[in-house]
Amino acid sequence: MNERVLHFGDSNSLIGIHTPSATPGKRPGIVLVNAGVVHRAGPNRLYVNIARRLAASGYPVLRFDLSGIGDSRPRSDALSFEKSAIRETSAAMAALGAESDCRGFILCGICSGADISFLTCRDNPAVLGAVLINGRGLHGVTDDSGDAIDAGINSTLRASESARYLWKRALFNPTSWRKLLSGQSNPVELLRVVGRQFLRRFIGSEQIPENAPELRAAFHGILDRGTALLMVYSEDDPALHYMQLMLGKEMQKIAGHPNFAEIRMPGADHTFTTRHHRDELIAALRRWADAHFAT
Amino acid sequence: MRNPTITGYMGAADKQLFFCFDAPQGATTRPFGFVLCPPFGREYVSTHRVFRQFASRLARAGFPVLRFDYFATGDSAGEDSEGSLEQWLDDVATAVNTLRDHTAGMPVWLAGLRVGASLAALYAAQHQDVAGLILWDAVVDGKRYVDTLLEAHQQRFRQTAGHGQTLPSTEGVREIFGALLSPRLASGLRAIDLATLPRAPAPQILLMSSSPQADPDALGNRLAALGASVDRKHVPWPELWAEGAEMNDVLMPPARVLQAMVESAQGERR
Numbered sequence: 135m136n137e138r139v140l141h142f143g144d145s146n147s148l149i150g151i152h153t154p155s156a157t158p159g160k161r162p163g164i165v166l167v168n169a170g171v172v173h174r175a176g177p178n179r180l181y182v183n184i185a186r187r188l189a190a191s192g193y194p195v196l197r198f199d200l201s202g203i204g205d206s207r208p209r210s211d212a213l214s215f216e217k218s219a220i221r222e223t224s225a226a227m228a229a230l231g232a233e234s235d236c237r238g239f240i241l242c243g244i245c246s247g248a249d250i251s252f253l254t255c256r257d258n259p260a261v262l263g264a265v266l267i268n269g270r271g272l273h274g275v276t277d278d279s280g281d282a283i284d285a286g287i288n289s290t291l292r293a294s295e296s297a298r299y300l301w302k303r304a305l306f307n308p309t310s311w312r313k314l315l316s317g318q319s320n321p322v323e324l325l326r327v328v329g330r331q332f333l334r335r336f337i338g339s340e341q342i343p344e345n346a347p348e349l350r351a352a353f354h355g356i357l358d359r360g361t362a363l364l365m366v367y368s369e370d371d372p373a374l375h376y377m378q379l380m381l382g383k384e385m386q387k388i389a390g391h392p393n394f395a396e397i398r399m400p401g402a403d404h405t406f407t408t409r410h411h412r413d414e415l416i417a418a419l420r421r422w423a424d425a426h427f428a429t
Numbered sequence: 430m431r432n433p434t435i436t437g438y439m440g441a442a443d444k445q446l447f448f449c450f451d452a453p454q455g456a457t458t459r460p461f462g463f464v465l466c467p468p469f470g471r472e473y474v475s476t477h478r479v480f481r482q483f484a485s486r487l488a489r490a491g492f493p494v495l496r497f498d499y500f501a502t503g504d505s506a507g508e509d510s511e512g513s514l515e516q517w518l519d520d521v522a523t524a525v526n527t528l529r530d531h532t533a534g535m536p537v538w539l540a541g542l543r544v545g546a547s548l549a550a551l552y553a554a555q556h557q558d559v560a561g562l563i564l565w566d567a568v569v570d571g572k573r574y575v576d577t578l579l580e581a582h583q584q585r586f587r588q589t590a591g592h593g594q595t596l597p598s599t600e601g602v603r604e605i606f607g608a609l610l611s612p613r614l615a616s617g618l619r620a621i622d623l624a625t626l627p628r629a630p631a632p633q634i635l636l637m638s639s640s641p642q643a644d645p646d647a648l649g650n651r652l653a654a655l656g657a658s659v660d661r662k663h664v665p666w667p668e669l670w671a672e673g674a675e676m677n678d679v680l681m682p683p684a685r686v687l688q689a690m691v692e693s694a695q696g697e698r699r
Binding site for chain 2: 135137139141149151171172173174175177178179182183204205405407408409
């Protein structure tokens with residue numbers, strides 16, 4: 135095995151594992167961003183397997199821990215999580231660039247890792263592509279963006295306290311949101327309780343989430359500058375419904391953009407607990423990366 | 430300032446194991462060091478943070494500490510299905526030697542959780558070269574452990590996906606909550622039976638329990654009968670490794686449990 139531990143960031147406080155590409159070439163480097171609080175090996179060791187298989191296909195990979203997660207030290211300043219996560223992901227890109235000489239990057243993450251990837255992608259033009267798995271764009275990192283939807287759901291669901299509780303708990307409560315990361319909550323079961331009818335009704339309402347325009351603008355900005363986006367959703371993952379709420383009819387326009395691709399994986403849970411789904415995901419990721427970046 | 434943590438890989442070139450060594454901090458350096466043996470599968474993922482905290486507390490109390498990932502788990506080399514009990518016992522040996530290399534041959538204690546505790550006890554019984562053990566809610570009966578995990582996995586996927594993706598592969602590899610269980614690993618784990626250890630694994634043993642289900646008396650009596658000096662501590666805490674564990678419990682390391690183990694270690698002379 136030729137993997138190496140890297141220390142980087144302010145005071146070398148961040149830790150990551152570099153998997154060098156098996157073949158010399160000019161493919162972009164891939165940076166894997168923590169799925170919630172799960173350390174750099176990823177849920178069900180998914181990040182280890184992504185790194186090793188994509189490196190075998192010619193992509194150098196770095197999977198790392200954000201400050202305070204896994205083996206990276208906590209920050210000593212008062213920087214917000216959003217700002218520190220973007221800064222640290224950019225530091226990871228720089229560290230991988232220094233190790234592997236790659237000049238462009240693909241960011242990839244599940245859930246909050248997808249959200250951080252999206253935000254970094256928005257702010258850093260060195261990101262050539264991003265794979266956002268069960269991500270919700272801005273919400274996972276900046277909790278305010280979910281408040282409008284939360285309020286709307288609360289008012290619509292007054293009649294069903296249990297459904298309201300489950301919905302709010304799983305989708306908007308940060309604690310349970312993290313629980314989803316581990317695959318312990320079951321989004322499919324949740325949606326059965328809440329009901330698709332409700333979702334459709336809410337989508338059709340006039341309540342437009344406060345941060346929706348910002349999210350739409352961010353998508354267009356990223357895609358129009360030439361960055362490729364791959365959105366991956368597990369079947370019935372709350373993230374998909376959230377994005378439908380946030381983007382509305384704009385979703386069709388985004389889906390038609392040549393730099394945009396979306397995959398839905400039937401039967402997969404939030405963290406791809408079954409081996410079959412993990413293998414499928416990695417194969418899809420490799421196909422997408424090769425189609426855009428293999429030269 | 431010297432970085433008190435060293436990370437890297439150890440062991441044979443074709444079986445590299447990730448390790449993290451925390452040097453002792455503070456004015457007092459204790460007369461022995463610790464190797465921490467993690468649990469397996471989902472239990473490993475949900476307790477990674479706990480092990481980091483445990484190592485940090487021990488290091489602050491003056492102990493050198495080495496954490497590591499078994500072959501085919503975490504950051505170590507190996508495909509997910511390549512783990513085996515025999516290999517993991519060899520990995521414990523590699524970790525013990527690495528700690529000795531970093532501490533000029535200091536005596537070693539092993540501390541493990543769940544199947545990590547079982548591995549620690551089995552290694553120690555076999556090698557007779559560790560000064561003490563902390564066994565935290567050890568898996569005493571491997572067959573029951575494997576059967577319980579398989580049943581819980583099947584139950585969950587019967588209720589939800591139900592698409593049959595968790596059936597054994599052609600090689601007989603089973604799935605348990607994201608981890609792979611080869612026939613070889615299943616057989617090794619099923620063979621764990623700490624109640625029939627032939628000899629005391631170490632002179633000093635702390636049986637730590639936090640699970641409300643814990644019943645360390647039988648194991649404790651057996652180890653005492655074999656001649657070990659056995660101390661028992663029970664500090665109730667939710668089973669943070671269990672399938673239904675609240676994420677709050679996972680995010681909040683069990684401070685009282687960790688402190689109890691550190692205090693116990695501080696009271697030992699070797």
